[in-house]
Amino acid sequence: MVEFTERKPSARWKFRPSAGLFHRMSAFLTLLLLIAAFSFGNAAFLSVNNGLTILLQTSVIGLLGIGMTMVIITGGIDLSVGSVLALSGTVTGMAVKAGLPVLPAMAVGVLVGAACGLFNGFVITKMRITPFVATLGMMLIARGLALQLTGAAPISQLGEAFGVLGNGALFRMVEMGANGFPKVIFPGIPYPVILLAVVALAAAYLLRRRQTGRHIYATGSNEEAARLSGVRVHRTKIIAYTLSGALAGLAGNVLMSRLITAQPSEGVMYELDAIAAAVIGGASLMGGVGNVSGTMIGAFIIGVLRNGLNMAGTSAFIQQIVIGFVVIGAVYVDQIRNRR
Amino acid sequence: MDPILSVRAATKAYGALTALRGADLTVARGEVHAVCGDNGAGKSTLIKLISGVETPTSGEITVKGRPVSFATPHDALEAGIATIHQDLGLAPRMTIAENIFMGSELVTRRLGLPLLDHRRMKEMAKGYLGRLNSRLTDMDQPVERLSGGQRQAVAISRALRWDAEIIIMDEPTAALGVRETAQVLELIGSLRAVGVTVILISHDMNDVVRIADTVTILSGGRTARVLRAGDTDAQGLANLIMHAGSLAEPA
Numbered sequence: 001m002v003e004f005t006e007r008k009p010s011a012r013w014k015f016r017p018s019a020g021l022f023h024r025m026s027a028f029l030t031l032l033l034l035i036a037a038f039s040f041g042n043a044a045f046l047s048v049n050n051g052l053t054i055l056l057q058t059s060v061i062g063l064l065g066i067g068m069t070m071v072i073i074t075g076g077i078d079l080s081v082g083s084v085l086a087l088s089g090t091v092t093g094m095a096v097k098a099g100l101p102v103l104p105a106m107a108v109g110v111l112v113g114a115a116c117g118l119f120n121g122f123v124i125t126k127m128r129i130t131p132f133v134a135t136l137g138m139m140l141i142a143r144g145l146a147l148q149l150t151g152a153a154p155i156s157q158l159g160e161a162f163g164v165l166g167n168g169a170l171f172r173m174v175e176m177g178a179n180g181f182p183k184v185i186f187p188g189i190p191y192p193v194i195l196l197a198v199v200a201l202a203a204a205y206l207l208r209r210r211q212t213g214r215h216i217y218a219t220g221s222n223e224e225a226a227r228l229s230g231v232r233v234h235r236t237k238i239i240a241y242t243l244s245g246a247l248a249g250l251a252g253n254v255l256m257s258r259l260i261t262a263q264p265s266e267g268v269m270y271e272l273d274a275i276a277a278a279v280i281g282g283a284s285l286m287g288g289v290g291n292v293s294g295t296m297i298g299a300f301i302i303g304v305l306r307n308g309l310n311m312a313g314t315s316a317f318i319q320q321i322v323i324g325f326v327v328i329g330a331v332y333v334d335q336i337r338n339r340r
Numbered sequence: 341m342d343p344i345l346s347v348r349a350a351t352k353a354y355g356a357l358t359a360l361r362g363a364d365l366t367v368a369r370g371e372v373h374a375v376c377g378d379n380g381a382g383k384s385t386l387i388k389l390i391s392g393v394e395t396p397t398s399g400e401i402t403v404k405g406r407p408v409s410f411a412t413p414h415d416a417l418e419a420g421i422a423t424i425h426q427d428l429g430l431a432p433r434m435t436i437a438e439n440i441f442m443g444s445e446l447v448t449r450r451l452g453l454p455l456l457d458h459r460r461m462k463e464m465a466k467g468y469l470g471r472l473n474s475r476l477t478d479m480d481q482p483v484e485r486l487s488g489g490q491r492q493a494v495a496i497s498r499a500l501r502w503d504a505e506i507i508i509m510d511e512p513t514a515a516l517g518v519r520e521t522a523q524v525l526e527l528i529g530s531l532r533a534v535g536v537t538v539i540l541i542s543h544d545m546n547d548v549v550r551i552a553d554t555v556t557i558l559s560g561g562r563t564a565r566v567l568r569a570g571d572t573d574a575q576g577l578a579n580l581i582m583h584a585g586s587l588a589e590p591a
Binding site for chain 2: 208209210214215217226288289
């Protein structure tokens, strides 16, 4: 006989934030503390210019993190996003070289990313390969393809138009100075930041207000129950992986555009940053838990840490160590809270 | 009155193993019908046939007089038969309303954009729980915060959401304490009050005698006895089940 301890719904608290909200509040607090600490250490940290730099640097991890969040909520993982990013970026570069205008070329790149994700989804649902193994395979396949297609050489001289997405900005204000040199009044909002905001809003709408989003949570929470309740579990997973691949493709375009070069060896280990962003933001690798706003906070925690440590002259190696501890700490705090 | 569900001479063989050797089950509309029997008597197999998890090797199942053939649980659901398994099939970290509407969410449109209709889903969830006389009011609570009896109410509400006319409950009280067992039996009573037919699989003879109208006793894959629950007590029922083997096979 199973011993059953009754759980009475507690009436101690009037305001009981949900587990997710609590996690986001603590993550957001951590972000504010980091910003305060870095500003205290270096006044230049809190400038408009540096803020925009952080936003720009975070946009790639943010895009990858949003796709990763959807996949993690279904109870899966996508290890291929760093490689898919490189493949998509190089395909875009090759398409531009082949004479395609920049926008259609970028669309091709995003489609290639989506196709990689679709393939992941099929391998996971129809061939019943675990997500870890399936996307590990794609990680090697996409990277190998990118290197093979380019002979491992970067594609440069892609033209000015190719660099607009990564380097351009909205509302940029420049004034001719009296000395004849242009003076930047407001550096503008970089396009990648606008793109990230649009994608984040769209993903939040999908997850919170659409049936597909609800099915993503249901699949990760209790797959068997979801299937018996009429949720098309396979279709839901395929959608999540395809979106993750497409967003990796988009991130690849942003990154390569910023470099104005298509680099087949870019994005190594980016999948780990994306996973870290989602996990710091409260997503659970067990599935069923996570959201876009949490992942955005997680991505900015990583971005602010990198930027702040850079400005403080800390080496890239130390940065890795710090971020590693932050990931463990974030999950530990969450567990303590859940154990209560 | 015609039975809402009837199973005639159902057999089920898994290779060399025969789990059912001609079981009959006749369930009247609106009753609570208990299916009892010792381990290996064929209870789970019979339930799997009715809920669409397995297809019979031979035999006939009719729902409201029409012969049916279920290939999947979804087919059974279409015919109005919902099954609540012992694990309840709930997503613990999702809310009450989200669980009740899992897979059948309500959607509205605003400015041409499809949106989940959270407000109406919560209202309707409250309505279903109200029919079960449940006192749950906050539909945004995650199911993991609920007691065993309350979770059972959520699982039943989801079956009501599917317009189930027949609800199969597989060992609903097996893991519950005394008070929660009483709550679940109350829920079954509420279902009967709103005209839903309940098929109850249970090992607990006290529960069966307290709540069931009719009892079918299986033994060795056959129907051994059908009786009114009021005609016996828990001890009598236990004796019948123990000696059902000799009744079914007077060899």
